[in-house]
Amino acid sequence: MExxxxxxxxxxxxxxxxxxxxxxxxxxxxxxxxxxxxxGFAGVGLILALWAYFSYDVQKGGxxxxxxxxxxxxxxxxxxxxxxxxxxxxxxxxxxxxxxxxLTMWExxxxxxxxxxxxxxxxxxxxxxxxxMDLFWIFVWYDxxxxxxxxxxxxxxxxxxxxxxxxxxxxxxAGSALILPAILYLWVQGGSTxxxxxxxxxxxxxxxxxxxxxxxxxxxxxxxxGVWPLHTWSPVGHVAAPTAVSMIHAGVLMKLGxxxxxxxxxxxxxxxxxxxxxxxALLATIGIVYGAFVGLAQTDLKYVIGYxxxxxxxxxxxxxxxxxxxxxxxxxxQMFAHGVMTALLFSAVGYIYDRTHTKMIPELxxxxxxxxxxxxxxxxxxxxxxxxxxxxxxxxxxLVFISAVKTYPVRGILAVMGLVVSALFMLRVVQKTFYGExxxxxxxxPDVPLYLATPxxxxxxxxxxxxxxxxVMLDVIQSTVIPFVASLTA
Amino acid sequence: xxxxVLFVPELFYTLMALVFFGASLSKKVDPRRLYVWALAxxxxxxxxxxxxxxxxxxxxxxxYRVDLFSQVFKVLLALGTFWVIFxxxxxxxxxxxxxxxxxxxxxxxxxxxxxxxxAVELLTIYVAIELSSYSLYLLVSMRxxxxxxxxxxxxxxxxxxxxxxxxxxxxxLLFGMVKSTYVIDVVRVLPTVIAQPAAVVGLVLALSxxxxxxxxxxxxxxxxxxxxxxxxxxxxxxxxxxxxAAAAMVIRFVGFSGGESGVLIKLLVALSILSMTFGNLVxxxxxxxxxxxxYSSIAHAGYMMIGILSMSQRGFASAIYYALAYLVMTYACFxxxxxxxxxxxxxxxxxxxxxxxxxxxxxxxxxxxxxxxAGIPPTVGFTGKFLVFAAALEKGYLAxxxxxxxxxxxxLYYYLIVIKAAYLLEPVHPYPAVYVDSWTRYLSIILVxxxxxxxxxxxQFVALTEAAARSLP
Numbered sequence: 036m037e038x039x040x041x042x043x044x045x046x047x048x049x050x051x052x053x054x055x056x057x058x059x060x061x062x063x064x065x066x067x068x069x070x071x072x073x074x075g076f077a078g079v080g081l082i083l084a085l086w087a088y089f090s091y092d093v094q095k096g097g098x099x100x101x102x103x104x105x106x107x108x109x110x111x112x113x114x115x116x117x118x119x120x121x122x123x124x125x126x127x128x129x130x131x132x133x134x135x136x137x138l139t140m141w142e143x144x145x146x147x148x149x150x151x152x153x154x155x156x157x158x159x160x161x162x163x164x165x166x167x168m169d170l171f172w173i174f175v176w177y178d179x180x181x182x183x184x185x186x187x188x189x190x191x192x193x194x195x196x197x198x199x200x201x202x203x204x205x206x207x208x209a210g211s212a213l214i215l216p217a218i219l220y221l222w223v224q225g226g227s228t229x230x231x232x233x234x235x236x237x238x239x240x241x242x243x244x245x246x247x248x249x250x251x252x253x254x255x256x257x258x259x260x261g262v263w264p265l266h267t268w269s270p271v272g273h274v275a276a277p278t279a280v281s282m283i284h285a286g287v288l289m290k291l292g293x294x295x296x297x298x299x300x301x302x303x304x305x306x307x308x309x310x311x312x313x314x315x316a317l318l319a320t321i322g323i324v325y326g327a328f329v330g331l332a333q334t335d336l337k338y339v340i341g342y343x344x345x346x347x348x349x350x351x352x353x354x355x356x357x358x359x360x361x362x363x364x365x366x367x368x369q370m371f372a373h374g375v376m377t378a379l380l381f382s383a384v385g386y387i388y389d390r391t392h393t394k395m396i397p398e399l400x401x402x403x404x405x406x407x408x409x410x411x412x413x414x415x416x417x418x419x420x421x422x423x424x425x426x427x428x429x430x431x432x433x434l435v436f437i438s439a440v441k442t443y444p445v446r447g448i449l450a451v452m453g454l455v456v457s458a459l460f461m462l463r464v465v466q467k468t469f470y471g472e473x474x475x476x477x478x479x480x481p482d483v484p485l486y487l488a489t490p491x492x493x494x495x496x497x498x499x500x501x502x503x504x505x506x507v508m509l510d511v512i513q514s515t516v517i518p519f520v521a522s523l524t525a
Numbered sequence: 526x527x528x529x530v531l532f533v534p535e536l537f538y539t540l541m542a543l544v545f546f547g548a549s550l551s552k553k554v555d556p557r558r559l560y561v562w563a564l565a566x567x568x569x570x571x572x573x574x575x576x577x578x579x580x581x582x583x584x585x586x587x588x589y590r591v592d593l594f595s596q597v598f599k600v601l602l603a604l605g606t607f608w609v610i611f612x613x614x615x616x617x618x619x620x621x622x623x624x625x626x627x628x629x630x631x632x633x634x635x636x637x638x639x640x641x642x643x644a645v646e647l648l649t650i651y652v653a654i655e656l657s658s659y660s661l662y663l664l665v666s667m668r669x670x671x672x673x674x675x676x677x678x679x680x681x682x683x684x685x686x687x688x689x690x691x692x693x694x695x696x697x698l699l700f701g702m703v704k705s706t707y708v709i710d711v712v713r714v715l716p717t718v719i720a721q722p723a724a725v726v727g728l729v730l731a732l733s734x735x736x737x738x739x740x741x742x743x744x745x746x747x748x749x750x751x752x753x754x755x756x757x758x759x760x761x762x763x764x765x766x767x768x769x770a771a772a773a774m775v776i777r778f779v780g781f782s783g784g785e786s787g788v789l790i791k792l793l794v795a796l797s798i799l800s801m802t803f804g805n806l807v808x809x810x811x812x813x814x815x816x817x818x819x820y821s822s823i824a825h826a827g828y829m830m831i832g833i834l835s836m837s838q839r840g841f842a843s844a845i846y847y848a849l850a851y852l853v854m855t856y857a858c859f860x861x862x863x864x865x866x867x868x869x870x871x872x873x874x875x876x877x878x879x880x881x882x883x884x885x886x887x888x889x890x891x892x893x894x895x896x897x898x899a900g901i902p903p904t905v906g907f908t909g910k911f912l913v914f915a916a917a918l919e920k921g922y923l924a925x926x927x928x929x930x931x932x933x934x935x936x937l938y939y940y941l942i943v944i945k946a947a948y949l950l951e952p953v954h955p956y957p958a959v960y961v962d963s964w965t966r967y968l969s970i971i972l973v974x975x976x977x978x979x980x981x982x983x984x985q986f987v988a989l990t991e992a993a994a995r996s997l998p
Contacts, residue, residue: 107987109839109991110912110915174902175907178902179902186948205937209931212927212931212933216918216926216930219911219918222915227915
């Protein structure tokens, strides 16, 4: 585990931290410069993440680009970062969403410097969670990614922003009130000598310990992953948040929850997983069906997306709970696909809202005639959400459902039916908002200018690329998931 | 006598007290001049404490122990005193004629606390704690418009003397059991008699004196009124330096019992839970920022107790680290309060409105300080909580740790309210811009960097606190 290579993972993390520090030193009266600097650092992150992703050696598999130093000696904390098939797609996702998110906020005028500073802090936390392989650091970065949400929503948000921001922050930090004790509990059970994830995984904790710890980790991370019934912060928070924050939040941050369950809960407590998998599958199925039905009744575009996220994150949970190669492959792929798709949905709604100042479906209508390009982005994303072939999420959902129906027949079939309902409600939204009767009020509104279309085009490109070449992603994911599932059943 | 080298920091503060005692006798003293003197002397005091941090030995017929533990706390005390005096340049809360007395009492109080952290004989401890308490009673009552705040001084005094009456009674019980006032004898004999109720009662009563200083539930009732009623600088001093001394004593004293008594530990667990929960819940409804910090300090005494009641070296080390973290974070918050309320008034939370525009640096310092108190990484407050909880879990207190974490979430609510005021609320009527002189700016930057640095790179400080915990008797 020597450091013969460029520390690319730390470099990705540093791209946000350096960006943050640089932004803080820009004078207040240069908002344009702030945006350019932000875009620059987000771009560096994107290039590095692409580089890391495509130079990950699928044949070799395992941990690559390992960086490991002792950090706090007396507790056994390591600065331990590594890349494998599970976090490589997540890093790519984060960098794409950050880059497009910065572009989406190009028209921001209110307290620009602070906005981008908080946003970079948030993303630093997200990158940190994804690259870290030491429990201490995973927790640190996890919390770092949560608390900037409060100012971001409360200052720049929309509908019921203070309530939404406070609810979201407290819910998510209540989750970490379970995660930290669980981490420390496992550390103590492992002889209180190391926080290294893989060394702890080798210890083989007793079944009782695993059950307790897994439940705590599952509930703690489950709040962030939007597991029913702990999801109630999510639609409210999404609706309140400004566009780029919704994008990062629904697109990336919710994935942290699922990632935490997979990386910490399932790796450290395989027997705990066996014990609780029935519950996981049940809650995930309820989430899928519930999210779809509640989404059906919404009239606010952002609430629709919020509930569809609950539904789609349920698919991730269902995939994880099957403990099969296909299921976990699909879950990880779905995390990526849903991230890009939700980011596109929120950014499409963001543009409509910025121009019309409403996101109520009945007030809109016939938008495809006045702004065809803006509408196209939403419709493409909606199709991706439904799981239309040649969209990235098609493959993900397919994999999850194949293995779910095999492992949990009843719940699997219910979940598939939930998906049909969610297709129904997405189509209904598309029909009402973009087709149907034209609302005269929005006639004069110009379509998306090129500089604002760019981020959305990138997202559409990503969805289609991985929809047509799923192998590019599945090979990477598989290289880690196959040995992982083998170790689960061993 | 080479031995006097051990006593140099204390001697220095005695000298400092004498200087200001002399100054208080003179009729005409320029407050500006006094401030410069006080600052210079406090700075030298800090330097002296650091220079003599590596001394070890016994003094005064073994009643006074100089070890790494005591010296670390002396440095923290000197640092707290220096910071408080540093922010006295606008000492508006106190009558100009009393400034010399103010500095005199500060020096005496610091001296007393330094003696407190080194004392290992029960009567010496008692004398030191009384000396520091009486200085504080006077300091609290010194605020201008004393008629408005006179209740504060009296309340503090009454509760304080009651606590010390409990304490001396507890000490007499201990003496009855052990037949010695030397802590070393108490340590030796107490485990053999700890099963007897008198020993537990004696120990708990003796501890109540420290709990009073630490504002642990149910010895906290003075804290909100005193925080609110005392001049801002005095509140800062009570909230930072005085808390350090109390924490040091509780660590040393609880450590004596050797962790043999289940009753004692159960009692401490109960006090810790009550303290955290009560402090956090009541803080939610506060409107006055100093009162809010008072309740939060009650909660923090509870968190620190989690580390102490773990009764392990790692537990004591974590409590020391927590004390250090608490000093830095609390001072950062109070510094912002003192800066904004330059005329020495009490600060309401809503008066923070628009602070991010009036002074972005102070707003950021306040935000980091509060996030630190809430235990959010990557600040020092998180690392402190992490160490404390890790120590507790090593002893298997899983439920206690979960309660602690839930409390941390509750506390985040009211810290967020303050942050919301500073970053989100627009002032109803325009408040004047906050004047930040360049020294305050440097200090803010240093505090911000210190909070993050100690949070992210704790290695050497953890090693230091562990060494200090090892030097405990």
